[in-house]
Structures are given as structure tokens and as C-alpha cells.
Amino acid sequence: MNRIKQKLQEDPSKKLLSIYFTAGYPEPEDTVTILQELQESGVDMVEIGLPFSDPLADGPVIQRSSEAALKSGMTTKKLFQQLEGIRKSVDIPLLIMGYFNPILQFGVERFCRQCRESGIDGLIIPDLPLEEYELQYKEIFQKYDLLMIFLITPQTSEERIKEIDSASEGFIYMVSSASVTGGTGGFGDEQKDYFTRVSKMGLKSPLIVGFGIKDNKTFEQATAQTKGAIIGSAFIKHLTENGTGKIPQFLKNIR
Amino acid sequence: MIYQVNEKGYYGDFGGAFIPEMLYPNVEELRSRYLQIMQEEDFQKEFRQLLKDYVGRPTPLYYAERFSKKYGTKVYLKREDLCHTGAHKVNNTIGQILMAKRLGKSRIIAETGAGQHGVATATVCALMGIECVVYMGEIDIKRQAPNVARMKMLGATVVPATSGSRTLKDATNEAIRDWINNPMNTHYIIGSVVGPHPYPDMVARFQSVVSEEVQKQLQEKEGRENPDYVVACVGGGSNAAGLYYHYLDKEEVGIIAVEAAGEGVLTGKSAATSALGREGIIHGSKTLLMQTEDGQITEPYSISAGLDYPGVGPMHANLFRTGRGEFISVTDEDAMAAGLQLCKLEGIIPAIETAHALAIFETRKFEKDDVVVVNLSGRGDKDLNTYIEHFNL
DSSP, X not given: OOHHHHXXXXXXXXXXXXXXXXXXXXXXXXXXXXXXXXXXXXXXXXXXXXXXXXXXXXXXXXXXXXXXXXXXXXOHXXXXXXXXXXXXXXXXXXXXXXXXXXXXXXXXXXXXXXXXXXXXXXXXOTTSOHHHIXXXXXXXXXXXXXXXXXXXXXXXOHHHHHHHHXXXXXXXXXXXXXXXXXXXXXXXXXXXXXXXXXXXXXXXXXXXXXXXOOSHHHHHHHHSSSSEEEEOHHHHHHHHHHTTTTHHHHHHTTO | OOOSOOTTSEETTEEOOOXXXXXXXXXXXXXXXXXXHHHSHHHHHHHHHHIIIIIOOSOOEEEOHHHHHHHXXXXXXXXXXXXXXXXXXXXXXXXXXXXXXXXXXXXXXXXESSSHHHHHHHHHHHHHTOEEEEEEEHHHHHHTHHHHXXXXXXXXXXXXXXXXXXXHHHHHHHHHHHHHHOTTTEEEOOSSSOSSTTHHHHHHHHHTXXXXXXXXXXXXXXXXXXXXXXXXXXXXXXXXXXXXXXXXXXXXXXXXXXXXXXXXXXXXXXXXXXXXXXXXXETTEEEEEOBOTTSOBOOOOOSSTTTOOSBOOHHHHHHXXXXXXXXXXXXXXXXXXXXXXXXXHHSOOBOHHHHHHHHGGGTSOXXXXXXXXXXXXXXXXXXXXXXXHHHTO
């Protein structure tokens, strides 16, 4: 069974913590160390960011980490080399989150095959929306048992959320607010209403909230009515300041 | 063969809407309403009226006699340089500001490279009294100070794009990020036939007034609607889309697209996307684009700031792939010479972008009776400094 599906079913009461980091950052060879440290610290799931020159849904923190990773020579090919054998030491679900162009250049089928071989369980491709996915690519992703994770936002209509729910096999990535990544404003009534509204829709897919989660308080708020939350920019910031040395300390304060 | 967009937003293999979900409600609203709004009588009336009284349309179709004589063929220049603000760009911004009003938007954002589209957007926002924010690469802000000043005089806020390579593509990224952050009240006026569907089609339709006029004007002057060739420079490709539009499916009309070779197609300092690009995704559209083997978008180069976009509109990518369009690239050097020559032969100082289209007559030969229409897309006032430096004037 796909590790994401398994994790989502494991313990109904458990709130999942997922972490995003940019592959090849802060140092090109840090990818594996970070994955091992995250598992060691009890993280439930990891999104490995594939760096891109033009990450248009990302705020400055993730932009800069992508730039730095690319500058030090990170590529899709290199990521797959780093992930070779990763399943010997890491068994939590792993996803790749990346923009579509590098995947297209690598070759969509070749990319999926490599994901499968490396033990990747799912993909988040923010600029491959449902329509384009179903028009051209769905069969390839499914052939390699990769779960495609779609996003919803506070502006997504109820009708579209239902569409996305029925097309999803894993979880739905619930973007907390109308913003690029790295928002730090905390959650107000607007977000809480949105979490309540969607969680009451009776969707088959669990909701995992991302964007704007940075500490215990925001984690608790985000997961009060959902299955879990994703931390990205705040973790990247921690890596920028501390390198890979103090990952457990960062995570200790979240849950 | 159909060269217009299909119902899924594709030109052949190119186009589509590769956008993050955060943009979906806005793009979908536009997609589901743009055609209907554009066809409404009061929209057409207001659009046409403004094009006439404010922009100064129809622009002349001018028979360039001395230029024609030199090259032994009949060359007409479509004088978009005579539009208000000095280029064809304003045809689109007039259309989109009217669209934004009908969509109930109260704030406009735009990207700009050289500043021409930024000025055209700031202009229509002033005209309508709507808030305007223009994103411009930090490097371009330094290079194009007069246009920055123009935008400010027109009441726009100019925000420097400090990410990535700090030029046009990054300004576009920043505009898109702004739109993600402001999904309710904002309309994004894209300046070319690029971006997610329906932008390429919508912008092409607003610019199609160019070929609509050419058809009528040519009928008067030559007794026929169709020239033998239509020629335009292509960066993103909006002036070209305007000139080609009504001729796309008339295969007897040859389509010539002129790209910027920069210092030479193979020098590594070029913007010739058809020669150097591969299929990829940029700014929400699948098209030809310049990129590394790993799929990272690279920075193009041209002496003309209006042509150094790493992609090309999906309409043009399809014209290239199907062979419907003939693609020629012209170096900085040849474009500058052609620009100066037009000054001397016809008393018209062209934009350097436009000068690329004029340069092809040196190498691309036409028959004596051929009627060739060139889109004189912009005037050269903005480029005086580049002309001065290049020719030690």
C-alpha cells in the first residue's frame, strides 16, 4: 500500500506533521541528512522541494533557498542520485513538491519511474492544475502509483473542492490563506471559518493545511479541525540560521 | 489547419493554463466571461470610441516608397508608432481596463520590461481613475529611468522586482505573486500574448484591430484585402499577433516572425526563442522557452528590452512548429542599422524592437509585385540613448 494512504489511516486521532524543505539546501549534499533527521524527530511525512528558477507561488524564503540550491548545482538528476537507497534508512512517506517545467524537461514518464524507484509516494505540482493533469498526465502518474496532491484555497468554490476531492487519492493540501508561501500573520477568524467550512463538507480526503504554519500555536490552530499541517518557510529559515544540526530542537516546539 | 486557439485554450500543442490553484478563481472568472463581455454592444462601443478618440485609430497604412524602391518590392508600414503612448501596447491596455471594470475590479497590476507596457497600463489607469501597481525588474528600472518617471507621473506605483535575474520574467513572477496575494479586487493586465489561457487569446483579440484595419486599408490602396506577407518582430508577440490575426487561416498570406538574435544565435547572448527554446512552461503557458537542460529558465539577451523575453506566445510557438510562420532572427547590429536607415529613407525613427522587423529585407528577398506589410509597432523616442551610444551621435 502507498505509504501516504497508510499513514493517513494509521491512527485516526493523530494530527500529522509534514515538513517541506528545498533539496540541496543549505548545502548540496544535505538532502539525505535532513530526511533522516526529520524521521528521527518524529515527523510524519516530508515534502522534498525540487528547486526551480521561477517559483511563482513561493515567497522570498523559499525563493532564496531555491536560488541557492540551483547555484550550488542542484538538478533533478542529482536529487534522484541523492535519493538512491533512501528507503534503507527512511520509511516515512516522501513526496516531491516542484514546479512542472523541470519535470517536463526530465520527461514526465522518466520522472515518475525514477520517483517510483526512489520510493517517492506522491507529488505536489502547484502549477499542474486538475484540468491539465487530467487532460494529459493522469495515466502516467497513476501507472507508477504516485499520489497527486491538489491544492485548495479560501477562494476555491465548494463545487471545485468536491471535484478536487473526488480526483484525490491521498490528502487535500489546504492552503491557509490567499498568499504565497511564508506568510507570518497567524490565523484569524477568516481562516478559522474556512477550516470549519471545508471540514464540514464531508470530504473523503483528509485535509492537511499548509502556508503560514510556523510554531505550536499555528500548528494547533491549523489542525483543530483537520488531519495535519505542513511547515515550509519556517523550517527553511531554521536551516538557514542553524544548518542541519538542530533539527530536533526546531521540531520539539511544534507539536 | 486552424491556427486560432481551441476551446481548451491550446494552439496545437501550446497554451493551456498551468497555474497554481490560488490563481484559479481569477483566471477561471476571466475565461468564462471574456468572450461574452467582449461581444457586448456597450463594451464594443466604448472600446472602439476610445481607440478612435483617445488612441488615435485607425493608424495609417503607409506605403514606404523609398524603402520599397531600395528593396525592389512593395512595403507598407502599419503605423502603430503613432498610437498614444507610442506603440501598439495601448490597444491591449484599453481593452483590458474596460474588461477589469466589467469584472468589478478596483486595482490593476502589470509587469513591464522596458516600461512600454507599464506606461500604457499606467495611462489607462489614470484615464479610468483606478489604482495601478507596476512590477519592473530592479535592473530594468535603472536602465529605463524615463519610463519609470512617466509611470510615476501617471500616478502608478512602480515596485522593483528583486528576485531572480531582476528583469522582465521576474517582474512577471512578482505580478503573479501579487495576484495570488490579492485575489479579490485585482485584475492583472498582462502586456503580451503570453500567460495562462485566456490571456494569449484575449490580448490577441484586443490587438487584432491592427489586421482588421490593414484589411480595409489595403483594399483601398491595392484593391485587395490580403497582402502577400505580414512581417512583425516577436518578443512575447503581441504586435505580431495583432498583425497576423485576421490572416492566420488565410494560407495565401505569408507570415514572417522576426526574433532578436542579440549578438548572434549561438553566442549565448540571444533572445531567438524559436531557435534556442524547447517546449516548457513559463508564466502559466506551455510554449517554447529558453531553458537549461534541467528545466531552469534562462535569461535572454537583446539590445532591445522589448524582445528579451525567454518565451514566446503559444500562438507563435504553434506557427513555428507547424511551419505556418517563417521565423528569422536579426542581430543587434543589423537591427540598429535598419533602424537608422528607416530614419534616413522615410523620416521615421522606429523603436529598436521594430527595427528588427525592418532588417530582414537585407537578406530575405521578395518579388517586385509582392505586397509586404510590416508592423511598425513602436516609435524610437524611448531608444534615443541606445541609438546615441551605438552610433556615437
